[in-house]
Amino acid sequence: MQINRIYEIDSCDDVELDIKRESKLEFKLWYDDEKKPEALVFITPGLGGDADNNYREHLAQTIASDLNVAVVSVNYHCIGNRPQTGSTFYLDEIDKLILDATTQAAGIKLPYGVDKIQNYDQMSEIFHFINQALIKGKKEGKFRLDYFLNLHVSLQPAKNEYQNFGIMQAQDLINVALYLKKNAPFDTMGGGIPVIMIGSSHGGYLSHLAAKIAPWLINGVIDNSSYAKFLWKLVGFGKEIDFIQYSEFSTFDFFQHIKVFCSNKTFWTSNSSSPYFFSPARRMIRNILEPSHLQIQTTYPKPYYVSYHSFYDRRIAPPEDKIELYDIFQKYHFDAKLYMIKEQSQIDGKFIKSLDHGMGMSIKTLIKKELPIMLEKIKNNPKKEYKNKSISYPCEDLLYNFTQKEDKIFLEIKGNK
Incomplete structure (x- = not known):
């Protein structure tokens, strides 16, 4: 029988801006209590239609029913940032x-x-x-x-939140994964159950960012139309x-x-004299396409990546950035595949419906197409326990260090000399 549970946990504060979080982190879990899930599958909504609760519920129920996985949907920090999701x-x-x-x-x-x-x-x-x-x-x-x-x-945004953009949101996904590895109501293989992140647009971006922050934790990313660099339009200022x-x-x-x-609403500003200045370092840590950071990731267990992207997505997620990102993945021997959709003939009306941002893609079809392949790869090449659960990224004058301890991910920022 399929079970749906709702959780509220403590997650992270805003270390960058030294702001204590007011709200709890809410997430939902779907699983079949007659099966042993092969993976924790996060379906991470972006902005707009795919953040709708009814859509998310139906999609999660379908995937948990049709595939042998537990499905997780996280109301990450500032998810309620559109009128249809609770903002005013x-x-x-x-x-x-x-x-x-x-x-x-x-x-x-x-x-x-x-x-x-x-x-x-x-x-x-x-x-x-x-x-x-x-x-x-x-x-x-x-x-x-x-x-x-x-x-x-x-x-x-709802819950009196604000747009931090990316970092707190990715930490939320990671903290839910760590919580469930320890506290899920089913066998998690001694905490070794694989974690796969799936998302479109901003949800795909957060999936990549979570893999950047905790590469030892995330086994795979399935993405539709995410941006490889942070998007100015969405930062708020x-x-x-x-x-x-x-x-x-x-x-x-x-x-x-x-x-x-x-x-x-955001506290970030372009004012360089403000403690809330969105400096080059703040931008750098948020980029997935950051060559020096990708090189650091090569020394950690490599997640699997698969992505679909429209060649004509110029306004939101430039395809050139995505192509460069996946070229670097290939250079560093990641198992990473990018499907760049260029031709009208690739529009089938069911899986891909346009060449615009997001391509009107059926996420259910994407998951059913790519998730079994990724699960098979993980099964045949299981990720070994990695002792060094800490990663540091130099960013101009700052050093961002992410460390997993006590079943949470912690961020510490120091000056980079």
């Missing part, structure tokens, strides 16, 4: 500056100063006022009929530079005459 809109100080400057330039006088906007209702009231002013102005000939105003709003170019997404859904650009 607000205006921070930069948003208010943008609002003030933009409306003044358009000749729209607000009923009160932007400093008076303290909550969602006031924000909504102001935006409705602006939209009506634009409608009236178009009727009076003050604006072209196709004119619209560009404004920016921030997203407050791009609006400090250009809120139109570096916002996470934009929409006309709320107001017909206002294009609303949206980014997550």
Whole structure:
């Protein structure tokens, strides 16, 4: 019989920004109590549709039923960062500056100063006022009929979280794997049960990042359309530079005459004098495609990798980066295969539905296609116990050290001389 359990555990604090975590880490586990699972399979959602709970539940149930594995789904830090997953809109100080400057330039006088906007209702009231002013102005000939105003709003993720981007999220995946190896309600082969990470887009990126942080723990990664380098648009503070170019997404859904650009709440900043400066070192540790780091990984047990990617994915996950990453994997003798989808003939309408980012891919089909192959490889070449459960990555002026102890992964950051 298939069993579904929900867990809450302590995970990691934000070591980089010295912020203590307020929330527990929640995850779900599916398994058949009449079988002995061959692996812990993490299906890690990205942003948007695949973070939907109903979709995740159905997918996990299907895989746990059809294959002899236990399936894990983790609500990693800041997963609730879209309206459909629990985030709410607000205006921070930069948003208010943008609002003030933009409306003044358009000749729209607000009923009160932007400093008076303290909550969602006031924000909504102001935006409705602006939209009506634009409608009236178009009727009076003050604006072209196709004119619209560009404004920016921030997203407050669920659980009062914020966008750390990558590091805490990957630590969450690793901490769940370590917890289950010790505490799962089934035989974990003395803690030696294989761990396989699967994900699309940001979920695939986190799967690769978890393997970078704990290569001795992760046996394999199955990926669709992840980015090989951190994505500026998703870090949250791009609006400090250009809120139109570096916002996470934009929409006309709320107001017909206002294009609303949206980014997550974050403490990272482009201000080099701030302790929260997103420095080159912070970027470097988040890159999967970091040649010097990949060379360090070669001295550890090598996970298996398989990835699918559209050759035309220019806006979110440049294919050149992915090709270079997998070329380096091959150079260092990783068992890593990249399927670069280039031709219309490869669109079958079932597995691959487009050449856009994500390719409209059926993740269920991806898993059923690639997971049995990876399980067979792991079975034929089991990962031996690796005593050195610590890895260090030099990043410009900082040294990031990840260590597994007491069934958790810990991060320590020191100066790199």
